[in-house]
Amino acid sequence: MGDFAIRTEGLSRSFGPIQAVDNLNLEVPAGIVFGFLGANGAGKTTTIHLLLGLLEPTSGRATVLGYDSRSQAEQIRARAGALLEFAGLYERMTAEDNLDLYGRIYHMPAADRKARIKELLVHLDLWDRRKDQVGKWSRGMKQKLAVARALFHRPPLIFLDEPTAGFDPVAAAALRDDLAGLVKREGATVFLNTHNLAEAEKLCAQVGVIRKGRLLAVGNPDELRLKRGGPQAEIIGAGFTEELLARLRARPEVAAVEAPNGSHLEIQLRDGSEMAPLVSLIVQSGGEVEEVRKGAASLEDVFLTLMEEEQPR
Amino acid sequence: MSDLWTMIWKEWKDVLFQGGGWRAWIRPLLMLGIAGVYVPLQSGRLWLSLTPLSLFVLLWIPFYLIINLIGDAIAGERERHTLETLLASRMPDRAILLGKVLIVVGYGMGLLLASLLLGLVLVNLTNSEGAWQFYPSDLLLGVIVLGLAVTLLGAGGGVLVSLRSSTVRQAQQVLGIGTLVVTFGVGFALSKLLPGDFFVTYTVAQLLLFATLLFALIDVVVLGYAVVRFQRARLIAS
Numbered sequence: 195m196g197d198f199a200i201r202t203e204g205l206s207r208s209f210g211p212i213q214a215v216d217n218l219n220l221e222v223p224a225g226i227v228f229g230f231l232g233a234n235g236a237g238k239t240t241t242i243h244l245l246l247g248l249l250e251p252t253s254g255r256a257t258v259l260g261y262d263s264r265s266q267a268e269q270i271r272a273r274a275g276a277l278l279e280f281a282g283l284y285e286r287m288t289a290e291d292n293l294d295l296y297g298r299i300y301h302m303p304a305a306d307r308k309a310r311i312k313e314l315l316v317h318l319d320l321w322d323r324r325k326d327q328v329g330k331w332s333r334g335m336k337q338k339l340a341v342a343r344a345l346f347h348r349p350p351l352i353f354l355d356e357p358t359a360g361f362d363p364v365a366a367a368a369l370r371d372d373l374a375g376l377v378k379r380e381g382a383t384v385f386l387n388t389h390n391l392a393e394a395e396k397l398c399a400q401v402g403v404i405r406k407g408r409l410l411a412v413g414n415p416d417e418l419r420l421k422r423g424g425p426q427a428e429i430i431g432a433g434f435t436e437e438l439l440a441r442l443r444a445r446p447e448v449a450a451v452e453a454p455n456g457s458h459l460e461i462q463l464r465d466g467s468e469m470a471p472l473v474s475l476i477v478q479s480g481g482e483v484e485e486v487r488k489g490a491a492s493l494e495d496v497f498l499t500l501m502e503e504e505q506p507r
Numbered sequence: 508m509s510d511l512w513t514m515i516w517k518e519w520k521d522v523l524f525q526g527g528g529w530r531a532w533i534r535p536l537l538m539l540g541i542a543g544v545y546v547p548l549q550s551g552r553l554w555l556s557l558t559p560l561s562l563f564v565l566l567w568i569p570f571y572l573i574i575n576l577i578g579d580a581i582a583g584e585r586e587r588h589t590l591e592t593l594l595a596s597r598m599p600d601r602a603i604l605l606g607k608v609l610i611v612v613g614y615g616m617g618l619l620l621a622s623l624l625l626g627l628v629l630v631n632l633t634n635s636e637g638a639w640q641f642y643p644s645d646l647l648l649g650v651i652v653l654g655l656a657v658t659l660l661g662a663g664g665g666v667l668v669s670l671r672s673s674t675v676r677q678a679q680q681v682l683g684i685g686t687l688v689v690t691f692g693v694g695f696a697l698s699k700l701l702p703g704d705f706f707v708t709y710t711v712a713q714l715l716l717f718a719t720l721l722f723a724l725i726d727v728v729v730l731g732y733a734v735v736r737f738q739r740a741r742l743i744a745s
Contacts, residue, residue, distance in 0.1 A: 209744075246595050248743045272597040282592025284521045291520055298513040299596050353595075 199224040199351050199383040200245060204254035206407075207240055214240040216407035217254065222400070224350075227377060227384040229398035231391065231497060237407035238387040239279055242353045245385070246271060259351055272300070275344035275382075276353040281336050285329030289320060289339055292328060293346055300347035314342040318372055334365045341373055345380055352377075355387045370396060391494045401493070403500050410500045418496045427469055429459040429476065430485040438479045445472065510598055514606020515613075522580045523614055534572070538618055542568045543625030552634045554626055557646040557711070565622060566654055569615030570661045574686060576614065577665030578678035580607045585742075586674050594739050604737040608662045608730070615658040619651070649715030656722035663729035670736055 200222035207215045215237045222228045232238050243249040245258050247267020256263040258270045283292050290311050297307035315321040318338045328336060337357060344352050357373060358366035374397055377384050388394055394401050395415055402412040411418055434453045442451045447467030452460045461472065469488055476483055523531070546564045547554040554561050584590035593603060623642070631639045642650075665682055672678035706714070 243743055248594060248739055250740060268597065268599070271595065274595075276592065276595040278591050278595060280588035280591065282589045284517070284589055285587065287517075287520050295513070295517050295520075296596065298516065299510075299598050301509065 197223055198257075200228075200256070200258050200385065202245075202254065202256040205241075205244060205251050205256050206253045207244055207249060208252050213407050215244060215251075218404075218407075218409050220402060220409060220412065222383065222385060224383050225381065226399040227386055227397045229394035229401040230385065230387045230404060231389065231394055231401055232387075232404040233389055233501075236404045238404060239355055240407075241404070242276070242278070242355055242385065242387060246274060246276060246353065273349055274351045274353060275347065275349035276355075277340045277344040277357055278353070278355045281340035283328045283336055283340055283343070286327060288325050289315065289328055289331075290324040292339060293343055296343050296346050302347060310346060314346065314376075317376070318342055334361065334369060337361070337369055338372060341369070341376065345376055345382070348380065349382060351383045351385070353385045353387075356389070357386070358388075358390060358393060366390070366393070373397065391497055395493045403497060405501060411496075415493050415496075418493065426463060426489065427461045427472075428487040428489075429461070429473075429483055430457060430487075431459070431476075431481060431483045432457055433481040434459050434476075435480070438476060438481050441475060441479055442472065445475070447472065510602035511606050511609070514598070514602055515610050518580060518607055518610040522576060522583070523610065535614075535618060538568050538572055539621055539625065542618070543622035544629060547626030547630050548633060550630075552630060552636075552640065554630050555640050555642055557642055557650060559711075561626075562650060562715075565619055565650060566657050568622070569619045569654065570657050570686070571683075572618060573611045573615045573658050573661035574665045574682040575679055576611045577607065577662050578669050578672070578675050578682060580611065581666055581669035582672040582678035583675040590742065594742060600738055601734065604666065604734060608659075608666065608733075611662050611665075612655070612658045615661070616651075616655060619654045619658075623647070623650070643712075645712045646715065649712055649719065653715050653719045653722065656719050656726055659726045660722055660729060663726060663733050666733040667729065667736065670733075670742075 198221045200220065202218050202220045205215055205218040205220075206213070218241065230238050230241065240249065244251055245256055245263060247258075247263045247270050250264060259273050261267075261269040261273075263270060284295070287295070293311045293314065294307055297310065302310070311324070312321065315324055318341075320335060320338060320342075323331070323335070328339065331339070341354070341357060344354065354373075358369050361369065370393055377397070384397075386394070386397060398415065400412065400414050401418065403410045403418075434456060439451050439453060442448050442461065447464050448461055449464050450462040454460065459476075463469070469486060473483055473486060542564050546561070550558070550561065557565075581590075584593065594600075627642065641647075664685075665678070668681050668685070669678040672681060702708075709717070
C-alpha cells in the first residue's frame with residue numbers, strides 16, 4: 195500500500211456522452227481525512243463508485259489500499275467502509291440489527307459485534323434507542339447510525355458521501371463533531387465527498403477540488419488558500435474616494451482593491467506584503483481608519499475562484 | 508456459506524417479518540387459513556386425494572406470496588436506497604441474490620408443507636372414518652417437488668422483473684398481471700394444442716412428473732439469467 199491509501203492515474207469514466215470523471219490523477223496519503231470538494235454533479239459520487247470497484251473505469255486505473263480497483267475490487271470492499279449518498283439503513287430493522295448485519299457481513303465474531311455495537315451506540319448517544327426500528331428515528335439519528343455502520347468493522351479506509359447534506363446548521367455541526375471524534379479515535383483514512391466548505395475546512399488535512407469530472411486543485415487547505423486566495427485585508431472607516439483607490443492600486447503590494455460601500459474597503463495583498471504602509475497611505479490621502487482586519491482567504495474564496503477560473507469564456 | 512446465512516438472516520428480519528410484531532404474522536396466517544383450513548374443510552376427504560383443485564390452491568398460494576416478497580426484496584431494496592450500500596460492502600453478488608431467492612422459496616415451501624399438514628389433520632378430525640387417511644405418497648412427493656419447481660420459478664421470474672422495476676408496487680403489479688396472463692394463456696394454449704384424451708391417457712402422478720420436468724427446465728434458464736443480470740456494475744449503473 196505504501197504511504198498512499200488511494201492513488202489514481204488518468205482515471206476516467208463516461209456515461210454515454212457525459213464525462214463524469216475525466217483523467218483524475220490523485221494521491222491520498224494514508225491516515226488523513228481527505229475532502230473531495232465539488233458542486234452537485236461534479237463527479238464526486240462516481241469517483242467513490244470507481245474507487246470501490248462498483249463501476250469500471252472507461253480508462254485509467256485506481257489503486258486503493260494497494261489493490262487494483264478493476265481486478266481486486268472484492269479486496270477493496272472487504273477493507274473499506276462506506277456511507278454513500280443515502281444512509282442505506284434497513285428501516286424495518288432495529289438499530290442494533292442494522293449494525294449486527296454489517297458485522298456479520300464482515301465476519302466479525304458474535305462477541306466482538308456485541309461489544310462494538312455497544313461501544314459505538316454509547317459514543318453516539320444512541321444506546322438507549324438500540325431496540326427501536328430505525329424508521330421511527332429522526333434524520334440526524336439515522337445519519338449518525340449510518341456513520342457508525344461505516345466504521346463498524348474498523349476499516350482502514352472509509353468513504354463518506356455528503357454525510358451532512360440537507361441538514362440544518364446545528365444538526366450538521368453536531369454530526370461533524372461526532373464524525374471528527376470517531377475518525378480521530380479510529381485512526382482511519384477518510385475520503386469525504388462534500389460541497390460543504392466549512393465541513394472540509396474543519397475536518398480535512400487535504401482537499402481536492404473537482405469540477406465537471408476534472409481535478410482543479412489539490413493540497414492542504416492552508417496551501418490552497420495561500421496559492422489561490424492570498425492574504426487579504428478589510429478596512430472599516432470613511433473617505434474611501436476614487437482617488438484613494440487609484441493610489442492603492444498603484445502600490446506594488448496590492449493585487450486588487452474594492453470598496454463595496456463608502457465605509458468598507460477590501461484589499462487583496464500580494465504574498466508577504468505588509469499592511470502598515472498601506473494604512474499610512476490611506477490616512478495621508480484623507481481616509482479615516484476605524485478598524486483593520488487582515489487574514490487569509492477562506493476555503494470558500496478559493497473554491498469560488500477555482501470555479502470562476504474554469505468557467506468557459 | 509456464511510454469507511448466504513447472513514443474507515437469509517437479514518431477509519428474515521427485514522422482508523419476511525419486517526422487524527417483528529403481530530402484524531408480520533397476518534399475511535402468512537391468512538394464506539395458511541385459506542390453503543390449510545378453509546379449502547380442505549370445504550373439500551372434505553376429497554382434499555386428501557390431491558385433486559386438481561387441491562393442487563391448484565396448494566401451488567398458487569405460495570407462488571402468489573413469493574412474487575410479492577421477491578419484489579419487496581429486490582425492487583424494495585433499490586427503492587429504499589439500501590441496495591447501493593449493500594453492494595458497497597464485501598458481500599458477493601451471488602450470496603445477495605441466492606439469499607433472497609432461498610428465503611422466499613423457503614417461505615413458500617414452508618407454507619405449502621404447513622398447508623398440507625394442517626389440511627391432513629383437519630380433514631381427518633372433521634371427517635373421521637376410524638383410521639386416519641393420508642395423501643397418496645406418489646402424489647405427495649409430486650406436489651412437493653413440483654411446488655419447489657414452481658416457487659423457484661416465481662422467485663427467478665420475480666428477480667428478473669424486479670431488476671427492471673423502479674418501485675415495489677411496479678414490480679408487484681407487473682408480476683401479478685404477468686402471472687395471470689401467462690397462466691391463463693398457457694392453459695388456453697394447452698387446451699387447444701394437446702390431444703383431447705391427454706389428461707385421461709396419463710395418471711396424475713405422471714402429469715405431475717411432466718410438469719415438474721418442464722418447470723425445472725424453465726427454472727434453470729430463468730435463474731441462470733437472473734444470476735447473469737444481478738451484477739454490481741449493472742445494478743449501480745442502472
